[in-house]
Amino acid sequence: MSFPSVDEQLTVLRRGVEEIVPEEHLAEKLERSRERDTPLTVKLGCDPSRPDLHLGHTVVLRKLRQFQDLGHRAILIVGDFTGMIGDPSGRSKTRPTLTLEETRENGRTYYEQATKVLDPDKTEILYNSEWLDAMRFSDVIELSAHTTVAQMLEREDFKTRYNAGQPISIHEFLYPLAQSMDSVHIQSDVELGGTDQRFNLLLARELQKAHGQDAQVCMMLPLLEGTDGSRKMSKSLDNAIGITESPEDMYGKVMSIPDALIYRYAELVTDIPTADLPKVKQYAESNPRDAKAQLAHTIVSMYHGDEAAEAARQHFQQTVVRGGVPADMPEHRPDADPGEEVGLLNLMRNAGLTESNSQGRRMIKQGAVSIDGETVEDTGLYVDVSAEAPFVLRVGKRRFARIVWNGQS
């Protein structure tokens, strides 16, 4: 095996990265790897309690894939140990939250999904209960002797809780140490993680040194914002784009991100060549709507192929319009002949969007009614349904109906 030059590798590996600690150590490790013709061991820890992967997860997975493509060794560590134990400080938690079988099953699901991004032939998967569960009390004391309380309380979330007088249970200090033990066990050269994992990743360096190992390089990747454009992508925040979602849903959700995120998504979750990113940036600024459509197409292609992406695009054009409307909404089929014009006030009422024509008139006057995103100003508007449908009729912020002509399927 021969590795690309260190500079070539660094160019690939630095893309989109928030921080590398220590920066110079990565080059040294890559240099040594070339000299010895030995791949680096790159670690990524994964949480088996949430096996549904979304684009946010792919930021680190894609980085791991880049290491694989450069010839390095990827190890996914399923954190089943803590998953098995759960949080014993909870009330009725004398039993583990997850059984060994459940964590294994979740681990398999995680692996299946992760290998949509990773090269399955070059991916090892390990369960950390294998070594952590074998540790005894004296080993834990040895493990925890290398870290101080003050260091732990420097971790952002601990610091915040401690200063706010919220309880931090002692066992919570042991979890980061357990994760660090994983690095010692596999003797990782590099560990990947989100910026929120910075503390844990750096802690592992200390533990490796205490075990006489060459400490890992910590590579922190940004946390991808979700479709709301502000908060970290997360299933529980309902702003996530799952990588197993249907092409249509995926396409629609990418189309719903704010324009300001187009470039960030292109950089972090697509394989658009780094050299082409400046063009994407320009395009996103000059023509965000089409740039976003291109991004959506690219992302759907990555997970479902070109054909499905094209179909999703068409579906989106037909059914979803500008203005952040939901992908699924009630359909209303007015009883109208070809060429017949239907009064909008009646149409809204019949579609269940208003209670009465007077309410409809009021809404139009308030500028709260739109057709395919264009605000209606005329309270006496008539619509030729056979010609205009399908279209989305919107009243207020939350009421939508997709108007379909009976002659359409």
Place this chain on the structure above:
Amino acid sequence: MSFPSVDEQLTVLRRGVEEIVPEEHLAEKLERSRERDTPLTVKLGCDPSRPDLHLGHTVVLRKLRQFQDLGHRAILIVGDFTGMIGDPSGRSKTRPTLTLEETRENGRTYYEQATKVLDPDKTEILYNSEWLDAMRFSDVIELSAHTTVAQMLEREDFKTRYNAGQPISIHEFLYPLAQSMDSVHIQSDVELGGTDQRFNLLLARELQKAHGQDAQVCMMLPLLEGTDGSRKMSKSLDNAIGITESPEDMYGKVMSIPDALIYRYAELVTDIPTADLPKVKQYAESNPRDAKAQLAHTIVSMYHGDEAAEAARQHFQQTVVRGGVPADMPEHRPDADPGEEVGLLNLMRNAGLTESNSQGRRMIKQGAVSIDGETVEDTGLYVDVSAEAPFVLRVGKRRFARIVWNGQS
């Protein structure tokens, strides 16, 4: 077996105790013990790294003995687990500081000495490595989940160190939890300890409750001051009276404590009946010298018998005098006939206490010369050695000689 009434027991058990938490719970436990005719299990943890017991240790040991005498069950727990591990945060401490054999050996020594106070037939000894060493990482997590970081940092020594920016290693948080686990293991009803153990003793209550047990009553005993009268008795502070010391040393050391401690020693480390303690107090105030001699006699008798105590008293009278003089000092035997009077200035010079007679004269004028504690005022004093010896001649603060007549052995 039948137990004395709860009130009778409480009278004995409350003697000299600093704090009982919770106070009312002890009476309930004693009541239940009587009802069920079942002894209480009383725990005392001991540190196997320092097996030389002194009177300070006997304060809790004597309390444990009182429980035994009332019919309860005493368990000595040798903390060999932490002793075996030592402090892994130290530099060259990859190996345990003590081997299993060493901790066992120290445990045996501890037991041998402790049974000078305890009833050996009613004393069980357990080594906590038996259960702690079998605990696995998941057990430790479970164990540590019941305590918060803030609680730990309330412990006085941790708080002081944390606020002073001194490092506290995470494993130091695990040691108090390990000790608490001992209480869970033996299901102790009562735990005894010095006031400095308050935090650890109370922590065990929480852990027992979390394990569904009736929590132990914590009984805190005062820390006995050493012979210097101010600091806690401790071998390393050189103010300790060891219980295996010779009768003479023990007697001399008790005689060296400040008068203010006579009553405290009588209350905490002797078996003088509680009813007689007020008399001791009065005596200590009216005639501290004789009260202290009686205390010394009592204490030496407890460890060496009456005869040895009487011999120690005589030895003390012959060799040691008032005024805080050292027990061992150079002896000087002036060349004097029976009835011959020797000049004090010459005597001091010949005994090596002064360089010259003029220096001796100066010292007498400064009031810095004494015989058996009585300041000499006359620079022309002559002494009949055959009649006055043995006596202690003192010059300045630090120079002493024991003057013995040649005719004496």
